[in-house]
Amino acid sequence: MSEFASGSLTGKNLHLSFGTNHVLRGIDLHVEKGTTASVIGPSGSGKSTLLRVMNRLIEPDQGDILLDGRSVLKDNPDELRQRIGMVFQQFNLFPHKTVVDNVSLALRKLRKLPAEQARAEALEQLDLVGLKHKADVRPANLSGGQQQRVAIARALAMKPEVMFFDEATSALDPELVKGVLALMADLAKGGMTMVVVTHEMGFSRNVSDTVTFMDAGVVVESGPPEQLFTNPQTERLQGFLSDVL
Amino acid sequence: MDALDQLAKTFFDWEAMAAVIPNMLKVGLPNTLILAVSSGVLGCILGMVLAIMGTSRSTPLRVLSRIYTDIFRGVPAIVVILLIGIGLGPVIRQLTGSTNPFPLGILALTLMASAYIGEIFRSGIQSVEKGQLEASRALGFSYNSSMRLVVIPQGIRRVLPALVNQFISLIKDSSLIYLLGLLASQREIFRIGNDAAANTGNLSPLIAAAAMYLVLTVPLTHLVNYIDNRLRTGRPEKKQPDDAAALIGKGAQP
Numbered sequence: 001m002s003e004f005a006s007g008s009l010t011g012k013n014l015h016l017s018f019g020t021n022h023v024l025r026g027i028d029l030h031v032e033k034g035t036t037a038s039v040i041g042p043s044g045s046g047k048s049t050l051l052r053v054m055n056r057l058i059e060p061d062q063g064d065i066l067l068d069g070r071s072v073l074k075d076n077p078d079e080l081r082q083r084i085g086m087v088f089q090q091f092n093l094f095p096h097k098t099v100v101d102n103v104s105l106a107l108r109k110l111r112k113l114p115a116e117q118a119r120a121e122a123l124e125q126l127d128l129v130g131l132k133h134k135a136d137v138r139p140a141n142l143s144g145g146q147q148q149r150v151a152i153a154r155a156l157a158m159k160p161e162v163m164f165f166d167e168a169t170s171a172l173d174p175e176l177v178k179g180v181l182a183l184m185a186d187l188a189k190g191g192m193t194m195v196v197v198t199h200e201m202g203f204s205r206n207v208s209d210t211v212t213f214m215d216a217g218v219v220v221e222s223g224p225p226e227q228l229f230t231n232p233q234t235e236r237l238q239g240f241l242s243d244v245l
Numbered sequence: 246m247d248a249l250d251q252l253a254k255t256f257f258d259w260e261a262m263a264a265v266i267p268n269m270l271k272v273g274l275p276n277t278l279i280l281a282v283s284s285g286v287l288g289c290i291l292g293m294v295l296a297i298m299g300t301s302r303s304t305p306l307r308v309l310s311r312i313y314t315d316i317f318r319g320v321p322a323i324v325v326i327l328l329i330g331i332g333l334g335p336v337i338r339q340l341t342g343s344t345n346p347f348p349l350g351i352l353a354l355t356l357m358a359s360a361y362i363g364e365i366f367r368s369g370i371q372s373v374e375k376g377q378l379e380a381s382r383a384l385g386f387s388y389n390s391s392m393r394l395v396v397i398p399q400g401i402r403r404v405l406p407a408l409v410n411q412f413i414s415l416i417k418d419s420s421l422i423y424l425l426g427l428l429a430s431q432r433e434i435f436r437i438g439n440d441a442a443a444n445t446g447n448l449s450p451l452i453a454a455a456a457m458y459l460v461l462t463v464p465l466t467h468l469v470n471y472i473d474n475r476l477r478t479g480r481p482e483k484k485q486p487d488d489a490a491a492l493i494g495k496g497a498q499p
Binding site: 055057078079081082083084085086088090092093094095096105106109110151154155158 | 374376377379380381382383384385386387390394395398399402
């Protein structure tokens with residue numbers, strides 16, 4: 001796995017409400033360059049929303065987002081999102097395009113690469129996730145695990161500084177989870193800055209550098225995985241861990 | 246058997262049909278196709294504008310599209326054709342000197358078709374999963390680019406059958422243009438059949454016209470079924486076993 005031009009990412013005091021529903025209540029999250037932060041917590045705790053706020057798919061009501069130490073709230077959000085790759089629970093590949101076109105679309109239209117060069121780069125990315133031989137089929141003809149690996153290739157093709165994973169393995173059949181997690185672990189080892197929202201406690205514990213436990217829109221506990229998993233300080237984390245482990 | 250003979254003569258006088266068919270093919274068919282195809286194409290363009298307005302984030306645009314659609318979907322075709330064709334006819338004559346009823350006929354058909362087509366496109370666009378827009382925006386595409394490159398192309402695919410149905414309607418509705426007064430060379434299929442029926446006092450030419458419409462529409466209805474079926478079952482594509490996933494588990498196939 002090649003080295004990445006990754007950067008650090010910081011969310012400061014992020015707040016978000018939908019009407020009266022206060023989804024994020026002052027979240028602080030710092031991810032060092034080249035490290036992996038996993039975010040765990042019960043459903044509805046605001047984990048996925050936090051990712052969407054940090055790449056400004058949803059604008060925060062309050063707070064700041066720093067990429068490489070610089071606030072990005074005033075930037076064009078579309079340009080910010082070119083620097084942050086995102087992988088979704090439901091893959092969200094474009095079904096009307098072939099696998100390679102899924103990966104090369106942003107290269108052609110946003111990076112303005114000529115078609116052939118975009119295809120070559122896309123094929124290279126597909127090779128990294130082991131799916132070069134599927135380049136010209138449509139996503140519907142792939143298994144879930146393959147689709148998710150294509151989605152990862154699609155995000156990586158833009159050479160992002162940070163990668164977000166939003167429960168990337170939750171929609172996969174159990175036997176396909178391992179392959180995707182292994183790929184994510186490779187990325188982490190390669191020095192990609194990653195924020196991983198996950199229910200995979202094994203991944204969180206073994207791969208990530210820091211773990212953040214969220215509940216009801218606040219960060220309840222965060223720290224190195226050994227500390228959170230072996231010695232949880234709060235009752236809420238103890239309860240959560242006893243439910244999921 | 247007199248009554249039966251009478252009926253057969255009224256509806257299936259082969260000679261009367263044979264007499265009208267060459268004219269129908271040479272004059273009527275091209276004119277019907279000109280009306281239906283041009284208003285179909287223009288209706289798709291205007292319909293897409295309406296659908297984009299109808300799904301936009303701007304309330305005034307949505308309201309505007311709604312009002313237009315309600316009006317042109319809710320008024321009978323014959324009323325729109327007469328109002329546009331007869332009402333605007335003199336203006337066009339003054340401006341261009343042309344008395345050709347086709348442009349206004351096409352305009353009237355387009356205005357009505359676009360209201361329906363706009364609704365078809367809108368439902369298609371709105372049926373595309375939210376995750377598609379989200380994934381496209383997460384890659385760094387703007388809202389507009391995401392709609393253009395990702396959401397709308399998928400929406401259109403899903404409504405192709407409904408779109409073909411709309412085109413069938415247009416082929417049939419184009420017959421109403423006869424109300425605007427057509428020169429001999431401007432007549433479409435229905436008018437040619439109707440004129441011949443009036444001249445001979447025999448309805449067989451209208452049966453010939455009906456047959457001509459069926460020749461156009463029946464293949465299209467089957468095309469709808471074909472597209473529909475293909476969209477539902479997916480295109481036949483050979484699935485290959487996946488080496489990489491096979492290493493991980495038995496889930497090599499979806």
